[in-house]
Amino acid sequence: MEWILQPWPWYIAGPLIGLMVPALLLLSGKTFGVSTSFQNLGSMCAPKSNLPYLKNFDRRSNRWQLVFVAGIILGAFVGSHFLSINPVSFLPDHYYSLSGMARLALGGLLVGFGVRYAGGCTSGHTIMGLSNLQWSSLVASISFFAGGLLLTHVLQF
């Protein structure tokens, strides 16, 4: 059981992530994805909004999204507090500063805006969409990657 407490290798983690797709489809009839939860929270926090994006959102049929992300939070807690010998380092030290927090804020803004404009994230487009052979998800995944390379190699922010 020792290996469980170490970081999991790709050939364990990757297939397990792939299994999220049939697990959600067969046990709940839901299409795997995380980023619609942002729209869900937005619509919940602004129930009287006149913006069509929030007003026309069907919160009832999308309630599962919030249950799903609650599960992610719970699972991450279990994973890092009970299933890890060495704590996972999430962010570099220089993010714990005013400028670092400003970077996180800017990055988070781009994540929230970008995923909703693109209609999905790494889960909904790259894992679920590609598994379902969606042409747009291939374009989306290439775009995600292009954006990441742009920042890392060109903008170097």
Next chain:
Amino acid sequence: MKQFFVLLIGTFFGIVLVKSEVVSWFRIQKMFLFEEAHMYLIIASAVAVGAVAVYIIKRFQLKTVFNEDVAIKAKPYQKGVVIGGVLFGIGWAITGACPGPIYAQIGSGEYIALITFGAALIGMYLYAFLQPKLPH
């Protein structure tokens, strides 16, 4: 019952996200710098398993455990897939977190990720506000 399954699957997903360290800025950085194959292999093997599963579900017209038809939501193409996609990619490289990992970082006790989360919600509102004017 359905929501219980969803919670269970979400919890399992959260554990895998943390244990595979795909929620770490360092892993994302090494992916974009082509220093490590970890992320590429995880994504590729996840898609391979997911694609086989979707094929089997469609081929044999499998039903859910509640005996309902499985309806997979399509992802229609629009210009935002490219524009929004690139913007998200930039944000992903900065924060080291896509939406799933944002929640996972918070759950792990990395509370600085609450900034990422709050900003992502503002980004979502910005999209909601600009949606009628943006090209789709």
